[in-house]
Amino acid sequence: MKRVAILISGGGSNMLRLLDSMTGDHPARPVLVGSNDPTAGGLAKASARGVPVFSVDHRDFASRADFEAALLPPLLEAGPDIICLAGFMRILTSDFVRRFEGRILNIHPSLLPKYPGLHTHRRAIEAGDAQAGASVHQVTADLDAGPVLGQARVPVLPNDTSDTLAARVLVQEHRLYPAVLRRFAENDPTPVLLGD
Numbered sequence: 001m002k003r004v005a006i007l008i009s010g011g012g013s014n015m016l017r018l019l020d021s022m023t024g025d026h027p028a029r030p031v032l033v034g035s036n037d038p039t040a041g042g043l044a045k046a047s048a049r050g051v052p053v054f055s056v057d058h059r060d061f062a063s064r065a066d067f068e069a070a071l072l073p074p075l076l077e078a079g080p081d082i083i084c085l086a087g088f089m090r091i092l093t094s095d096f097v098r099r100f101e102g103r104i105l106n107i108h109p110s111l112l113p114k115y116p117g118l119h120t121h122r123r124a125i126e127a128g129d130a131q132a133g134a135s136v137h138q139v140t141a142d143l144d145a146g147p148v149l150g151q152a153r154v155p156v157l158p159n160d161t162s163d164t165l166a167a168r169v170l171v172q173e174h175r176l177y178p179a180v181l182r183r184f185a186e187n188d189p190t191p192v193l194l195g196d
Contacts, residue, residue: 002028002185005080007088008035012042013170014086014107014177019049021178028185032078034071036090052078058090068096084181085139094141104139105184107177109169111151112137116144121162121169132156132165134173136180136192150180150192 004022006015012033019030033046038055047053054074061067067090075083085106097104110120112135124132133153138146152172156165172194179192 002081003031004028004082005032006084008042009089015042017174017178064093097141106139107136108144109134121165152176152194
């Protein structure tokens with residue numbers, strides 16, 4: 001059984017879908033949920049499901065390396081086989097990524113390699129794209145550049161705003177991330193491809 005730690009920064013809607021998926025014959029179980037924000041709403045939701053939680057406030061540290069030095073002990077103690085970033089809004093250093101190389105997943109709200117970084121929905125609309133979506137990828141030292149393990153596509157509608165497009169993409173994220181995690185935990189390299 002694979003052990004999964006999830007890192008969040010906010011309400012944790014993707015985290016909840018991951019937690020709720022890891023039951024029955026699923027090859028993984030959640031062992032820890034952590035956040036860089038002690039007020040993140042997802043922490044209480046995870047705790048209510050019986051998952052241990054912790055937080056390390058990134059604002060208390062002068063550098064990313066110092067923040068990660070505080071983030072590491074609870075993670076190492078939990079001994080995760082897989083770390084899922086689910087709305088974790090901190091860029092990890094290459095040293096941190098190397099420590100867990102090949103074991104960190106992230107969900108990103110664009111069809112990578114398009115639109116790494118922020119404001120993905122606005123950028124897709126401004127570019128006149130016919131489709132947008134989300135990707136789950138392995139985390140590497142380069143931002144949003146690791147191998148893509150799955151994608152979900154939605155059409156960009158003529159009257160879309162960043163908010164309406166984001167809401168439709170989020171529905172697909174909630175389907176995509178659990179499906180990718182399951183395959184990854186089963187060592188199945190087949191990409192997960194979802195349409196609207």
